[in-house]
Amino acid sequence: MPPPLYQSVIDEVVARIASGQLLPGGMLPSETQLAAETGVSQGTARKALIMLEQHGIVRREQGRGTFITARTxxxxxxxxxxxxxxxxxxxxxxxxxxxxxxxxxxxxxxxxxxxxxxxxxxxxxxxxxxxxxxxxxxxxxxxxxxxxxxxxxxxxxxxxxxxxxxxxxxxxxxxxxxxxxxxxxxxxxxxxxxxxxxxxxxxxxxxxxxxxxxxxxxxxxxxxxxxxxxxxx
Amino acid sequence: MPPPLYQSVIDEVVARIASGQLLPGGMLPSETQLAAETGVSQGTARKALIMLEQHGIVRREQGRGTFITARTxxxxxxxxxxxxxxxxxxxxxxxxxxxxxxxxxxxxxxxxxxxxxxxxxxxxxxxxxxxxxxxxxxxxxxxxxxxxxxxxxxxxxxxxxxxxxxxxxxxxxxxxxxxxxxxxxxxxxxxxxxxxxxxxxxxxxxxxxxxxxxxxxxxxxxxxxxxxxxxxx
DNA sequence: GAGTGGTCTAGACCACTTT
DNA sequence: AAGTGGTCTAGACCACTCC
Known part of the structure; x- marks a missing residue:
């Protein structure tokens, strides 16, 4: 039973954060952009971003984008x-x-x-x-x-x-x-x-x-x- | 700005629980059934059920159904x-x-x-x-x-x-x-x-x-x- | 085998933010 | 006006549970 596709998207984002490629407070690619980069549909990238938000790893703001959680x-x-x-x-x-x-x-x-x-x-x-x-x-x-x-x-x-x-x-x-x-x-x-x-x-x-x-x-x-x-x- | 459709589905489910129409431990209608009853698409009913699960109000089990949270x-x-x-x-x-x-x-x-x-x-x-x-x-x-x-x-x-x-x-x-x-x-x-x-x-x-x-x-x-x-x- | 939730896609339209 | 996330739909296929 293979892991769901959105998991690979989650892993990809976490890896970019851990590697310093994405910095706290920085903006992630948009849903469509991330979908294209990881070869999934927009809806699947969206699901991954929502799960990352639920884990407190990113914050999503309508009209602005998705950002790495930064502790203020x-x-x-x-x-x-x-x-x-x-x-x-x-x-x-x-x-x-x-x-x-x-x-x-x-x-x-x-x-x-x-x-x-x-x-x-x-x-x-x-x-x-x-x-x-x-x-x-x-x-x-x-x-x-x-x-x-x-x-x-x-x-x-x-x-x-x-x-x-x-x-x-x-x-x-x-x-x-x-x-x-x-x-x-x-x-x-x-x-x-x-x-x-x-x-x-x-x-x-x-x-x-x-x-x-x-x-x-x-x-x-x-x-x-x-x-x-x-x-x- | 009207509330999203899934909110009305959430409200409907909570009302049924509060009224005793649905008892703790009891099973909810399936996604498709609930969608038909509330006049939304299956995906929207699904979103409502997922939010209810996140609030701890229901528990979802693959292959079995969605159940009202029962404190054991x-x-x-x-x-x-x-x-x-x-x-x-x-x-x-x-x-x-x-x-x-x-x-x-x-x-x-x-x-x-x-x-x-x-x-x-x-x-x-x-x-x-x-x-x-x-x-x-x-x-x-x-x-x-x-x-x-x-x-x-x-x-x-x-x-x-x-x-x-x-x-x-x-x-x-x-x-x-x-x-x-x-x-x-x-x-x-x-x-x-x-x-x-x-x-x-x-x-x-x-x-x-x-x-x-x-x-x-x-x-x-x-x-x-x-x-x-x-x-x- | 029938019914359930889980995943995934493709596309549409809206609301919000920024330029 | 352009780009973003938010909502909503319709449909497909899969995995799991129960009969």
């Missing part, structure tokens, strides 16, 4: 920074402190990061909203996939925009594991927490457009003022 | 009970205790529940996994929408299956607001928690197929053994 700082924070006031408003967190270092990967990191890197780069940041520290984030990525990350400090607030713009790595989704925890002394100090205030501990594995596990992130959030807001479906 | 106990727990071992396995929680009562709605509940009910039914349950209490859940629903709920005790583990089978109310998604909290004495006792163990406090608003806010649920989870696992995208 606003959109990226909207999707992946879930700490919000209870009314759901969006507040942009500022980066207060940042420390970047490279070190050998732990066994666990090698097993769960794409490419089993021997060396990883660790980004430790404290974020604040309205001047109050609200999150401690420790991101770990493969040093092979993101070379020279240390020299780019200070990094932008939305890391995933940097991954995309500087390294062509487009983050699409993430799995998270959440727990309530009594913070250790270091975390409590970083977040200027009163004693006996529990924090949210969130472990994240982020995946890119190719399904690769690209980043591990351990975050601690204050939730006395803000809440971690998500949707299930 | 397993599927419902899989989607809406997110407490898992860190390896992601699914464990079915048991209901240990259950207390049902009706009372006047608070102002907050009237404002956030469909129909601004004067009276609500409150379901208080303790769930356990492997004999260890892991969650305290307090669900609140409109007494108008779910009449006679108290007389159905003990309720099944998966409440959303009951909502569907007994009341024709199909839950599709939910918004959650998560925080870490030091449990009060009552919660600590209910979960047999050691002192100074924080819990996850999760406030949920669940929505049904018509977009109505149908249930508010306040849950407290132990996260020392299990974690609350979600996906962002």
């Amino acid at each position: 700082p606003e959109g990226s924070l909207f999707n992946f920074f879930r700490l919000r006031p209870r009314d759901g408003r969006i507040l942009s967190p500022q980066v207060e402190q940042e420390r970047i270092s490279s070190r050998p990967a732990t066994q666990d990191e090698q097993a769960s990061l794409q490419g089993a890197p021997a060396t990883v780069t660790e980004i430790r940041r404290i974020r604040s909203i309205n001047g109050a520290p609200c999150a401690l984030e420790i991101s770990v990525v493969s040093a092979d996939l993101f070379p020279g990350l240390e020299r780019r400090s200070p990094l932008p607030s939305a890391l995933y925009v940097l991954y995309q713009q500087a390294y062509g790595c487009i983050i699409l989704n993430a799995d998270e594991s959440i727990a309530a925890e009594q913070p250790d002394a270091e975390t409590r100090q970083a977040l200027t927490l009163p004693a006996d205030t529990p924090v949210l501990r969130v472990e994240r594995v982020a995946h890119d457009i190719l399904g690769r596990s690209v980043e591990r992130r351990l975050s601690f959030f204050r939730t006395d003022q803000l809440n971690y807001m998500i949707r299930l479906d | 106990p397993e599927g419902s727990l899989f989607n809406f009970f997110r407490l898992r071992p860190r390896d992601g396995r699914i464990l079915s929680p048991q209901v240990e205790q259950e207390r049902i009562s009706s009372r006047p709605a608070t102002q907050d509940e009237q404002a956030s529940l469909q129909g601004a009910p004067a009276t609500v039914t409150e379901i208080r349950r303790i769930r356990s996994i492997n004999g260890a209490p892991c969650a305290l859940e307090i669900s609140v629903v409109s007494a108008d929408l779910f009449p006679g709920l108290e007389r159905r005790s003990p309720l099944p583990s998966a409440l959303y299956v009951l909502y569907q089978q007994a009341y024709g109310c199909i839950i599709l998604n939910a918004d959650e607001s998560i925080a870490a909290e030091q449990p009060d004495a009552e919660t600590r006792q209910a979960l047999t928690l050691p002192a100074d163990t924080p819990v996850l406090r999760v406030e949920r608003v669940a929505h049904d197929i018509l977009g109505r806010s149908v249930e508010r649920r306040l849950s407290f989870f132990r996260t020392d053994q299990l974690n609350y696992m979600i996906r962002l995208d």
Whole structure:
């Protein structure tokens, strides 16, 4: 049973993106053009583009064209920074402190990061909203996939925009594991927490457009003022 | 600018479900049949059915037909009970205790529940996994929408299956607001928690197929053994 | 074998955006 | 005016399920 034709069109587009031939924010060929290039009918190319849109890989705009998904700082924070006031408003967190270092990967990191890197780069940041520290984030990525990350400090607030713009790595989704925890002394100090205030501990594995596990992130959030807001479906 | 034809087909199907003319688990007319009934071409009926599938309202199976989404106990727990071992396995929680009562709605509940009910039914349950209490859940629903709920005790583990089978109310998604909290004495006792163990406090608003806010649920989870696992995208 | 959804084509017309 | 995606049709063939 051969794969459907539209799958080959999808593969072709993803390959062009992964190879850098198509850049984030860039425009794809039109439906008819893409159909001609891949030897299928316009309707089949259309089906492929619609599926790519459903996977979040492209965005389609009537009258304008089809564009590679580009993470904007606003959109990226909207999707992946879930700490919000209870009314759901969006507040942009500022980066207060940042420390970047490279070190050998732990066994666990090698097993769960794409490419089993021997060396990883660790980004430790404290974020604040309205001047109050609200999150401690420790991101770990493969040093092979993101070379020279240390020299780019200070990094932008939305890391995933940097991954995309500087390294062509487009983050699409993430799995998270959440727990309530009594913070250790270091975390409590970083977040200027009163004693006996529990924090949210969130472990994240982020995946890119190719399904690769690209980043591990351990975050601690204050939730006395803000809440971690998500949707299930 | 008139709405597209497939929208009228979608509306027609949703109306039939809401009216009870089509029951959860039941089969829809075939694409060609539905097309004839609604006066559109088969391709347009197909588009409507695909959109209904994307909204989670129907399920399509090649060679068999298109069926109204039916929440099974397993599927419902899989989607809406997110407490898992860190390896992601699914464990079915048991209901240990259950207390049902009706009372006047608070102002907050009237404002956030469909129909601004004067009276609500409150379901208080303790769930356990492997004999260890892991969650305290307090669900609140409109007494108008779910009449006679108290007389159905003990309720099944998966409440959303009951909502569907007994009341024709199909839950599709939910918004959650998560925080870490030091449990009060009552919660600590209910979960047999050691002192100074924080819990996850999760406030949920669940929505049904018509977009109505149908249930508010306040849950407290132990996260020392299990974690609350979600996906962002 | 009959009925279902899945894929694919070819063409038409419309609405929107840009030049 | 030209080019894009959005809608809609009509028809073909295939793969799967069930009787």
